[in-house]
Amino acid sequence: MSTTRHHINRQRRRQARETRPAAPAGRPQSTPVRTGGRGATTVLTSVGAGPADPPAAGDEKAAPARSRRPAVLVLLCALTVLLGGFAGWAHAEAEGLRSEPARSNTALTDLxxxxxxxxxxxKAVDRLFSYDHADPGALDKAARDLLTGKAADQHRDLLADVRARADEQKAVITTTVTESAVERLDGDRARVLVYADQSSVATTGKKAATDKESKTDGAAAQDEGVYAAAMLAVDVVHRDGRWLVSALDTFGR
Known part of the structure; x- marks a missing residue:
């Protein structure tokens, strides 16, 4: 009896396998597994996996973005280093401007x-560079009152030739400062840039003709005027409540 039952069961299993539809492509296949107990029971167990699902379109776009992130980070790091270096340089420059001697220059703050x-x-330049052949003592007095240190020798050398020509031509030299600027002010010392107009009027040594004489005597003496601009730098020092000239710089003249 048992033999007949087993034979019938085998025939049923053979027919079931022959009539079972084939598994679709990409679907996992199953194999029957015999379990304990009388008869046969089948369970589905995966024996192979189908092809993986294609990646979504969003994943394809995300991959290049993730690959660009390291490059962006490197660029940001480089910029950080660059900006840090610039900040250090700017700080050093600012410290240099605040340090000596720039910090001691109060020309723009002590108005x-x-x-x-x-x-x-x-006033000092007007007196020191003006000369009247009829009153040479005025220039000597200005030099004694307004010059100190090496400026006395510099002034004497600069005016030696001028005085000689003025005496010869009986000339009057007038100097008028038109503009000046304090380049540096440090305590009791300063340096000033000076711009001035100079005029030199020479005579023939005769009296100037009157209006009547000029009409009747064409040989009357006439004055000749020469005008020029001058620029120089003057170093001054504060002593006894006055600013005395301590050095003269005519820029190579």
Whole structure:
């Protein structure tokens, strides 16, 4: 009896395998597994996996973006280093501007003292570079009152030839400061740039003709005037409430 039952069961299993439809492509196949107990029971167990699903379109776009992230990070790091270096350089430059001697220069901050220097230097240059052949002592007095240190020798050398020609031509030299600027002010010392107009009037040594004489005598003496601009740098030092000229620089003249 049992033999007949087993034979029938084998025939049923053979027929079931022959009539079972083939598994679709990409679907996992199953194989029957015999379990304990009388008869046969089948369970599905995967024996192979189908092809993987194609990646989504969003994943394809995300992959290049992820590959670009390291390059962007490297660029940001480079920019950070560059900006850090620039910040260090700017800090060093600022410290240099605040350090000596720039910090001690108060020409732009002490306006009252700057104005005082400009006024006294303008008057000093007017006197030191003006000369009247009829009153040579005025120039000597100006040199004694306004010069100190090496400026006395510099002034004497600069005016030696001028005085000689003025005496010969009986000339009058007039110097008028038109503009000045305090380049540096450090305590009791300063340097001033001076611009001035100069005129030199020479005579023949005769009296100037009157209006009547000029009409009747064409041989009357006439004055000749020469005009020029001058520029020089003046170093001054504060002593006894006054600014004295301590050095003269005519820029190679």
């Amino acid at each position: 009252a003292r700057t104005s005082e220097i400009k006024g006294q230097v303008a």
